[in-house]
Amino acid sequence: MLSRLNDNLFALSKIIFDHILGNKTIKFSQISTIQNGYAFKSKEYITDKQLMILRTKNINDNHLFSKNDVIYISNNLFSNYKKFLFNTFDTVLVMVGASIGKTGFITSNMMPALQNQNMWRFRPLVSGMPGLLVYQYVNYINEHVKGSATGSARSFYRKKVFNDFNVPYIEHKNYAIFIALQKEINRINVENDILRNIKKSLLNYFF
Numbered sequence: 001m002l003s004r005l006n007d008n009l010f011a012l013s014k015i016i017f018d019h020i021l022g023n024k025t026i027k028f029s030q031i032s033t034i035q036n037g038y039a040f041k042s043k044e045y046i047t048d049k050q051l052m053i054l055r056t057k058n059i060n061d062n063h064l065f066s067k068n069d070v071i072y073i074s075n076n077l078f079s080n081y082k083k084f085l086f087n088t089f090d091t092v093l094v095m096v097g098a099s100i101g102k103t104g105f106i107t108s109n110m111m112p113a114l115q116n117q118n119m120w121r122f123r124p125l126v127s128g129m130p131g132l133l134v135y136q137y138v139n140y141i142n143e144h145v146k147g148s149a150t151g152s153a154r155s156f157y158r159k160k161v162f163n164d165f166n167v168p169y170i171e172h173k174n175y176a177i178f179i180a181l182q183k184e185i186n187r188i189n190v191e192n193d194i195l196r197n198i199k200k201s202l203l204n205y206f207f
Contacts, residue, residue, distance in 0.1 A: 006188050007062055010105075013181050017136040021168040028141060029163035032134050035121040038084045038114070040073065050075045052113040054086065056094045059104035064189055067110070084115040089131025089182055091122040091138050096156035100149055101142050105135050107186045109193040120159070130175055132182035141165045 040053050053071050060066050073081075090106040096118050106113075115121050122134050141162055149155035 003062060003192060006064065006185050006192075009181050009185050009188075010063065013132055013136060013178060014139070016174075016177055016181075017133070017140070017170075020170055020174050022170070024169040025166040026169045027163070028137065028165045028167050031126050031129065031167070032122045032124055032137065034159050034162060035084075035115065035123070037117045037119050037121070038081065039117040040071075040081075040114070044073045044077065045071050046074055048072060048074075051078060052110070053116050054092075054110065054113045055116040056097070056099055056102070056118050059092070059094070059099075059102055063103055063105050064107060064185075065104055065110045065113075067193075073114075078112075081114050084121075086111065086113050086115060086121065087123060087131075088186065091131060091135040092119045093122070093138055093142065093157075094118060095120050095159075100155055100157065101146065103135065103139055103142065105132070105185070107189040109190045120157075120162075128172060128175055130178040130182050132185070133170065133175065133178045136178075137167050138162075140167060 050072050051074065052067070053073060054065055055069075055071070058065050058068070058070060078085075086106045088106055088108045088111060092104040092106070092115070094100055094102040104119075122138055124131060124134050145157070145161055145165070148161060149157050
């Protein structure tokens with residue numbers, strides 16, 4: 001039930017995004033950063049649940065991240081890799097391989113976590129811009145550049161294509177609705193995580 005609610009909230013944000021698009025455009029590089037991930041070494045993996053590394057396989061079909069099959073490294077390595085630390089409401093895009101074009105959205109229950117390779121991380125440059133709006137921008141560009149991926153061995157997106165893409169300018173007065181929606185998406189996903197943990201604990205206790 002809660003998962004369906006989040007699906008509806010993402011769909012609603014897309015409807016609102018499409019509705020408020022205007023004729024004025026701006027380069028995407030003026031509103032968001034694009035950060036490459038890092039190829040973490042398996043020798044640093046640990047079994048203790050300390051600092052998560054989020055991989056492309058952790059993005060669910062609902063575009064939210066799951067802790068299933070998450071890998072961990074020691075908290076002591078935080079300072080080495082803090083450049084790749086996610087923030088709540090970051091957007092990611094798989095930019096190479098079989099699942100190229102898949103997008104994900106970071107909620108607070110997935111923190112702290114680091115960004116693995118094969119994905120880009122997007123974060124607003126514009127003051128006050130909600131991450132959910134950047135998420136919609138990334139999907140907007142993604143829909144327009146499908147088929148532009150290059151590469152002989154594996155298809156991949158070029159960062160320049162996204163940075164140089166002209167996107168419709170959305171005024172600051174429209175931010176509030178996206179801020180409210182991302183807050184609700186986050187709340188629901190955190191509650192889902194709590195319920196999953198309770199269910200798992202009960203199953204382990206009784207069976």
